[in-house]
Amino acid sequence: xxxxxxxxxxxxxxxxxxxxxxxxxxxxxxxxxxxxxxxxxxxxxxxxxxxxxxxxxxxxxxxxxxxxxxxxxxxxxxxxxxxxxxxxxxxxxxxxxxxxxxxxxxxxxxxxxxxxxxxxxxxxxxxxxxxxxxxxxxxxxxxxxxxxxxxxxxxxxxxxxxxxxxxxxxxxxxxxxxxxxxxxxxxxxxxxxxxxxxxxxxxxxxxxxxxxxxxxxxxxxxxxxxxxxxxxxxxxxxxxxxxxxxxxxxxxxxxxxxxxxxxxxxxxxxxxxxxxxxxxxxxxxxxxxxxxxxxxxxxxxxx
Numbered sequence: 001x002x003x004x005x006x007x008x009x010x011x012x013x014x015x016x017x018x019x020x021x022x023x024x025x026x027x028x029x030x031x032x033x034x035x036x037x038x039x040x041x042x043x044x045x046x047x048x049x050x051x052x053x054x055x056x057x058x059x060x061x062x063x064x065x066x067x068x069x070x071x072x073x074x075x076x077x078x079x080x081x082x083x084x085x086x087x088x089x090x091x092x093x094x095x096x097x098x099x100x101x102x103x104x105x106x107x108x109x110x111x112x113x114x115x116x117x118x119x120x121x122x123x124x125x126x127x128x129x130x131x132x133x134x135x136x137x138x139x140x141x142x143x144x145x146x147x148x149x150x151x152x153x154x155x156x157x158x159x160x161x162x163x164x165x166x167x168x169x170x171x172x173x174x175x176x177x178x179x180x181x182x183x184x185x186x187x188x189x190x191x192x193x194x195x196x197x198x199x200x201x202x203x204x205x206x207x208x209x210x211x212x213x214x215x216x217x218x219x220x221x222x223x224x225x226x227x228x229x230x231x232x233x234x235x236x237x238x239x240x241x242x243x244x245x246x247x248x249x250x251x252x253x254x255x256x257x258x259x260x261x262x263x264x265x266x267x268x269x270x271x272x273x274x275x276x277x278x279x280x281x282x283x284x285x286x287x288x289x290x291x292x293x294x295x296x297x298x299x300x301x302x303x
Contacts, residue, residue: 021049021165022050025045025048025164026046029044032045058114060114061118065120065122067263068110068122068259069102070100070101070102071100073099081136084140088141088236092141092144094116095119098120099123101125101128102122102256102258104126105125106273107129108124108259109123110143113147115150116147119152121144126252134236135245138239138242139245142228144232145231145232146228151224225268233301240298240299243299246295247295249268253273256271265288
């Protein structure tokens with residue numbers, strides 16, 4: 001699969017993800033409206049899915065930047081960084097993205113925005129302080145690759161959608177608890193074994209839905225990181241720069257305090273500094289591919 005087919009695939013995946021999310025929310029809303037014999041629940045689910053889908057497309061970047069406490073800068077604020085981003089953007093054939101700074105000592109960065117004309121690159125103060133120029137170029141090229149490959153919309157939209165699914169599941173589970181279970185519907189039509197099966201299925205779906213959504217988010221993120229690393233190496237023609245940057249970022253002991261489980265997958269490397277153990281469960285919930293594996297692939301790259 002080439003870079004160009006990956007770009008087209010990302011666009012399709014974004015719309016497919018939003019469509020499946022819309023259908024899922026309505027399905028859960030219908031199930032609960034049926035069990036509680038209340039059409040208001042279905043209406044609430046439809047409105048929530050519409051609002052969340054609209055918000056995730058148009059405002060997800062602003063939500064992420066707000067959560068990260070990132071501040072936009074102009075050329076006079078950081079001329080060297082601005083020129084570096086400007087030169088790499090020209091080389092990549094991309095419009096100059098807006099540049100944001102995050103007041104964190106940990107070195108890290110991410111890209112966001114719904115398309116290349118509304119793109120943003122955010123870097124921490126620690127990244128600027130601790131990386132050499134060729135290393136910083138590798139990181140910026142990596143984030144520009146996310147923009148060029150149309151990764152950032154897919155990954156940013158997921159932040160909102162996963163959060164909405166988790167919120168809705170929590171609301172319905174609490175509703176069931178405080179209203180004494182699904183007794184209203186089960187007292188009439190659904191008093192048999194089929195009603196019990198339906199109730200059990202609903203509870204399982206509500207509990208597993210946020211977990212499944214999270215695993216999808218992490219799987220998509222890990223695959224995108226390898227592609228962006230390769231694209232960065234092609235852009236700078238110096239893969240060692242990004243390899244050294246990843247070494248410094250991964251060995252820095254400071255976490256990014258403004259990062260959370262919802263936004264961790266956006267960063268170039270895990271910002272939470274969680275222990276990435278070797279057991280299968282830890283690997284399943286890792287936000288990024290193993291750093292050593294990424295570095296190894298970069299150092300095997302040749303031109």
